[in-house]
Amino acid sequence: MRVARSVADGLAESAAATDGLHPLPAVRQWLRRQQDGARYRIDRMPLAGLNDWSFDPATGDLGHRTGRFFTIRGLDVRTNFGSTRHWQQPIIDQPEIGILGFLIREFDDVPHLLVQAKIEPGNLGPVQLSPTLQATRSNFTRAHGGRAPDFLDAFLDCDPEDVVVDQLQSEQGSRFLRKRNRNTVVIVPPGDEAGVPDAFIWMTLGQLHALLAEPNLVNMDTRTVLSCLPQAPLRALRADPFAYRLAASLAAVEAGAQHSLGALRNFIARAKTDYELVTRTIPLAQVQGWQRSDADIARADGRYFRVVAVDVEIGEREVARWQQPLIASASGGINAFVCASLRGVLHFLVQARVEPGTFDIVELAPTVQMTPANYAGALPQFGDQVLDALACGGDRVQFDCAQSEEGGRFYHDANRYVVVEPPGAAALALPRNFAWMSLGQIKYLMQYANVFNVEARSLIACLATLQ
C-alpha cells in the first residue's frame, strides 16, 4: 500500500463527510447505547488505602508495586520564565512512551477512523471517544497481567509505508515530567466492518468534528492525534465568514503570513536560549507547601491541584477492578487562542511557554493558558482580553467548549477551550515570547514533534470544527 502519500486529500474528503458508513444520527445512537449500557463503578477513596500502590518509606514517592505505570515524585523548579522563579510541586513521572493510535480505513473511498467508546476512571461522562488504541507500555506489555488491548498488533506490526502520522508529542507540562506519547495513525486496507467490537465504530473526520463541538466527549488523546493529521486545503464547509477566513489562513504558509517560516524558527530557537529551566526530582515528602493526609496530597491554600485516589470497577476492560491515584485540579482553566486579521489574513497569537515538565525548555502554547482561580492579582498576559471577549460573546467568540483532560491520570478535569477575536487584537504590543502565526504555519510546524504543547494541539483540533 502506498496510500499514505495522498492521504491529505482523502482526509479532506473525510472532513467534508458528516455522513459516512453510518449516518451521523446512527453514530449518535451508537454513542447513547455505549453510555447507557456502560457498566462501571468509580468511587473516591482515601489515598492511604490504595491497593498495589504505596509511599516509598525513604522519599514518600507514591508508586505502583511493580515500579511501572507512573510514580508521583517531588520536583524542584527554577526558571527565568514568568514571575515565580523557584518553586516545588508534586509531578507525575511516567518515563514510558505509550501509543495513542487511530486506524484509518476507506469505505466508499472515504477514509474513516476507528473510534472507541471508552471509560477512564477520571472521565466526566464517563464514556468518551478515544483513539483506536490508547495504551501505555506497561499496558501493552501487560504489566497488569490482563489481556492485550484490541488492535495492538495492527500498530506494532504495520508496514511503515502505511503510517500517516508517527510523532512523539508531549502532555501537560504542568503535571507530567517530560512525558510523551507516540501519536500515530495507520492505514489499513479496505475491508468490511466485521470483527469490530461493539465499543468501536468507524467514523469520518467530519463526524468526529461534529462531536468535538460537544462538551467533554472527544477525549484528549483523540484531540492530540487529530491535531497531528496532515491537512489538505480547507473547503469552507459552513456558510460562515470565519470558515472562509480559516481556509485562507491555512493557505498562507509563506505568502500572506505576517512572518516567514524562517522567522518563526528563529522565534522558537531564540525562546529556547532566552529561557532557562532547571528541574531536579526531590522526595515527594519534602516538597515545600504541600502536605500529605490520609485523604490526599494538597496545598494548605487549596491551589493548583490535589493527588487523590479512586477505586474502579469497569466491565469489559482488560482488568475488571483496580485502584489508582489521580490528579484533581483545583478548578477549571481556560486555554484560548486570540486571533486577528493581519495583512487581511487570519492569524493566531502563539505563546512560547516554559512549564516545569516541558521536554525541551519551551513549547508553543495557546495565547492564554490559565486557571483564573490560581491568580490572586493580575491575570497572565492577554487574560483580560480573553475574559472580556467571552463576556461580550457574539462574533468575538468563534469557539467555546469544555474539553476533558486525560481521564487515566486526571480526575474530572475539564478546561474551557476557546478561540476569540477581540477587536483591536492585531495592534496588541507583544512580549518577546509571543508571535502571530497563520493556520498554515501552525499546521506546517505541527509536522515537528514537541513544538506545540497538548493544550495548543487540542485547540488546533478544535479549529477543524470551524471549517
Place this chain on the structure above:
Amino acid sequence: MRVARSVADGLAESAAATDGLHPLPAVRQWLRRQQDGARYRIDRMPLAGLNDWSFDPATGDLGHRTGRFFTIRGLDVRTNFGSTRHWQQPIIDQPEIGILGFLIREFDDVPHLLVQAKIEPGNLGPVQLSPTLQATRSNFTRAHGGRAPDFLDAFLDCDPEDVVVDQLQSEQGSRFLRKRNRNTVVIVPPGDEAGVPDAFIWMTLGQLHALLAEPNLVNMDTRTVLSCLPQAPLRALRADPFAYRLAASLAAVEAGAQHSLGALRNFIARAKTDYELVTRTIPLAQVQGWQRSDADIARADGRYFRVVAVDVEIGEREVARWQQPLIASASGGINAFVCASLRGVLHFLVQARVEPGTFDIVELAPTVQMTPANYAGALPQFGDQVLDALACGGDRVQFDCAQSEEGGRFYHDANRYVVVEPPGAAALALPRNFAWMSLGQIKYLMQYANVFNVEARSLIACLATLQ
C-alpha cells in the same frame, strides 16, 4: 529585508561560484597568511596543575572556578541498544546553549559567508576555518572578563526575517551530556568589506566546499552550520556521474525514493520507543574503570579517550592566556555513509543510534561510526563493508577526508569522513535500526533539529563537495 524567502536559490548560485569577491587563489593566500602569521603557544600540562579549574573535593568532578564553561562529571549509562548494556564513563556537562553562526551578504548578487580563521587549543593546524561567530554563553556574556566576540550583536539583534537557519543541534553524544548549540545563519544587507578584521573573509559556498576537501581545515562548527542550510536543486558541477546521481537523489523526496517520508517518520518514532536510554550523573571519582593521575583521567586499558590539560597563549583572542582540560581520543575513528542505487536512485544508509549523551534517545547517524581500535572482536554492523571499500578504492570511494572535531573541547581529534559505495550494498539485509534515504529526504529531515547527529551532519556537509 525579506531575502530569506528565496535564499535557497541564492545559495545554489553561491555553491556554483568558486570565484567570488576574492578568487579562490586569493582566498588560499589569505589562509596561508593567517597560518603563517598565527601567534600562539599551546603546551600540554598535567591535569593536576590547572589554574582556575579544580576537582570538587566531594565528587571529583572537574570544573571551572566560576562554575561556567563546562564540567567533567561521571555518567552511569543503561541502554538496550548495542551489545554493552551498562557502563560508566566521564562526560562533558555543558548545559549552556552557545551560538554557531554565519553572516551572509550578497556581493554582485552572489551570497558570501563571512568565514573566520581561528585557532582553538585542540586544533590540528592550528588555524581552522570557523563560522563568523562561535561562542558559548559564558563566552558572550563574558564570564572570563574579556571583550565581546566580533559580530555578536549582528546575531543577537537581527531582524527575525533575516534568519535563514536557527536550529538547536546536538554535538558528540559519546562525549557530551545532551549538549546542543544554536546553528544559525543570518543575512546582512549588501555593503562593502569595510570593517572586517583581517582574520575574517567573505567566501562563496563553492569556495568553502573546495576547502572542505582538504584535511582538518574546515572546522566542525562550520560543517554543522553548513549542513543546516536549505538546498536548492543541485546542478551537477563536476563532469562526474556521481554528481549527476547526487542531483537526482536530492530531487527524490517522495517519488523515486525507497520509502515515503511517512515511513521515515515512523522509522524515527519507532526507534525512540524500541530503545531505552537511562543515564544518571555520578561523581567523577566513582566512575568504574577510569583512573585519575596527576597527568590525566584515563582507562587502564587506554581505550576510548583521556581527559588531558593544555596551557594556551593565543595572540589576538578575547583572552590572551588560559589553561583548560580537553578530551583526547585514544585513536581516530571512521564516520561513513554507505550508499547504493535503489530503484535507480542514489540512497544513503542511515543508522538510528543511541549514544549516552543523546538529547532524545536516538539520533540518525552515519551507516558506520566507529573507532576500529576500540573493538577487540567483530567490528560494528557494516564496518567490514566500509573497510573493504576503502581498501579497494576507485569508484567505491566517493569521499575520504580527515576532518577535525571541535578544538575547544577535543585535543587533536580527527576522524576519517567517508562516503563509499560497495558493490551489492543495495541488497544488504538491514537491522531494524537502519534505513535507506535519498539525499532529498536527508535534507528534508535536516529541517528538524536533533534528528541527525553531528557526525552525520558533517558528512552531509561533505556531500555538497561532490556536486
